[in-house]
Amino acid sequence: MLLALQFLNGVTIKNTTNLSLDVAFRQTQKDRCAFIYGSGKTLKKILDASQNSGLTPSVLPVWATASGIAKRSKELQTKQANKAQSKAERLAQLKQRQAEEASKQRALAAQLEERQKRYRLENGAKVASLVAAIDAALKGVRDKVDGALGERRNLRSAIANEQFWGNYPAWYADKRMKGWQFDSTVPMPKDYGTAKWNGRIVEAVTAQIRVLMKNRKLGKYSDDCWNVGYLVDKEFSMNREPFTQRCEDADALRAWQAGNSFETRWDLGIK
8 A cells, every 4th residue: 555655646655553434534634634544435525524624535446345355365375385385396396206216226126136146046056167367367477577576587588479458568567677576467257258259249258357466575465456357259269459458547448349349247336
């Protein structure tokens, strides 16, 4: 109402007072009342008295009846209730979707776990044999490096002749020359599956080889981890596309697998 009066004639009402009909009219006659709000019955009396007294009041284009107020109040209550219900329904739907997604993920994880278990049951003996072969081949590399160091000659040739194994021969030679002595290895399967080479499907294997060494002068032990693997081309009795990198370089292993169209038959990420 007050904003409607201000919009109509620019008058700003700062204070309001509850008065009786008679007092309100007398205050209006004395120019002490600029705005009167009341029921239709009350305002009719004010308008009639104003006409008899020579006053010219204006009626604001805003009107609210008791029934109208009650109706609007009910509408607002209903709207608020619907809003609260809608919010509750959205929360319930969100919780349902989250529960369904969690159930779906558990089901998928169970399927992956079962597949991985089946892969390892089917390929376990073969993978163990392939990992043992990689471990034995790396032992041959170490023996040649150790032999060259013992004879104090042909170390470069020994390293160069074992370049199939990437940086491993040079790394081992460097460790030995720095006073480290070989202790043992801990070989484990890393991954196994199929790959593509020259248009044919071949096997692919990677082993995780931990090389344990000790340095008597320093009184310390070292534990270096390597991922080592290759493609197994049984048709031509060849091992191809060798891979040898430190275990922390996981990106290199993924790139090697992707480059050879590798599909796992061993590791589905289930621990």
